[in-house]
Amino acid sequence: MPNILSAYWSGQELVTNGVILLNLLGALLLGMLVGYERSYHGRAAGMRTYGIVCMASAALTVIGGYPDHWFGGQMTALAGTDPTRVIQGIVTGIGFLGAGVIMREGFNISGLTTAASIWASSVIGILVGVGFYAAAMGLALLSAMVMIYLSRIEAWLPSRHAIAITMRFKPGFEPSEESLRKLATERGYEIAGGSLMIAQDHGRMEWRFVALALGKRTGTPLALLAAEMARFEGIDGFQITHARN
Numbered sequence: 001m002p003n004i005l006s007a008y009w010s011g012q013e014l015v016t017n018g019v020i021l022l023n024l025l026g027a028l029l030l031g032m033l034v035g036y037e038r039s040y041h042g043r044a045a046g047m048r049t050y051g052i053v054c055m056a057s058a059a060l061t062v063i064g065g066y067p068d069h070w071f072g073g074q075m076t077a078l079a080g081t082d083p084t085r086v087i088q089g090i091v092t093g094i095g096f097l098g099a100g101v102i103m104r105e106g107f108n109i110s111g112l113t114t115a116a117s118i119w120a121s122s123v124i125g126i127l128v129g130v131g132f133y134a135a136a137m138g139l140a141l142l143s144a145m146v147m148i149y150l151s152r153i154e155a156w157l158p159s160r161h162a163i164a165i166t167m168r169f170k171p172g173f174e175p176s177e178e179s180l181r182k183l184a185t186e187r188g189y190e191i192a193g194g195s196l197m198i199a200q201d202h203g204r205m206e207w208r209f210v211a212l213a214l215g216k217r218t219g220t221p222l223a224l225l226a227a228e229m230a231r232f233e234g235i236d237g238f239q240i241t242h243a244r245n
Helices: 002-006 011-040 049-065 067-073 085-097 111-130 131-158 176-187 222-229
Strands: 104-105 108-110 162-169 190-191 198-203 204-213 235-242
Touching: 011 049, 011 067, 011 190, 049 131, 049 190, 085 111, 131 222, 131 235, 162 222, 222 235
Parallel strands: none
Antiparallel strands: 104 108, 162 204, 162 235, 190 204, 198 204
């Protein structure tokens, strides 16, 4: 029994775990880079979501290159088994579980980072299962650090916050898109391309769209914006909310 346990912490196993950790760190940084572009433009999935998913995907891929080191280098003693089929089933099943925590209400999407962390936790379990203990601990630590501290880094980096707006107009009132865009610009926003939705019910027009701030410190605060909208001509009702998770 002592020999079996020590095999999981042998020199070769530790070197392999170190290589895996370097791959995880590189994937995390690249995923965060891509996620920052999305975060800057006010999208729901940002640096945390992209970073965790990229890192966990790298973990699943890189361990496939070291089958001789699985289970403490004792794969030959497990003849007739195929761990890759088990891994495929786990990843697929956890994907459905993660989808269950993602919620969407209008332009608001929440739960993406939670879903990504659930998927990453399954990869941590897989690493533990195949015997890459150090890599599993590294993935768990990196994932926790991403979820705890990365939001602070995102807040420090340049970004453009987004708000979702629903405007309901009085019967017979026909709003102008050009005037609406001008009003948004005067208040430090621009209407995101392709986000405008227009509906009509019993003569009442309803417009829905996402407004992006022109800069990190531009854009009228929601409270002031709501007070101004309440005085707009033709407005019968409205709703304003942040459009990111």
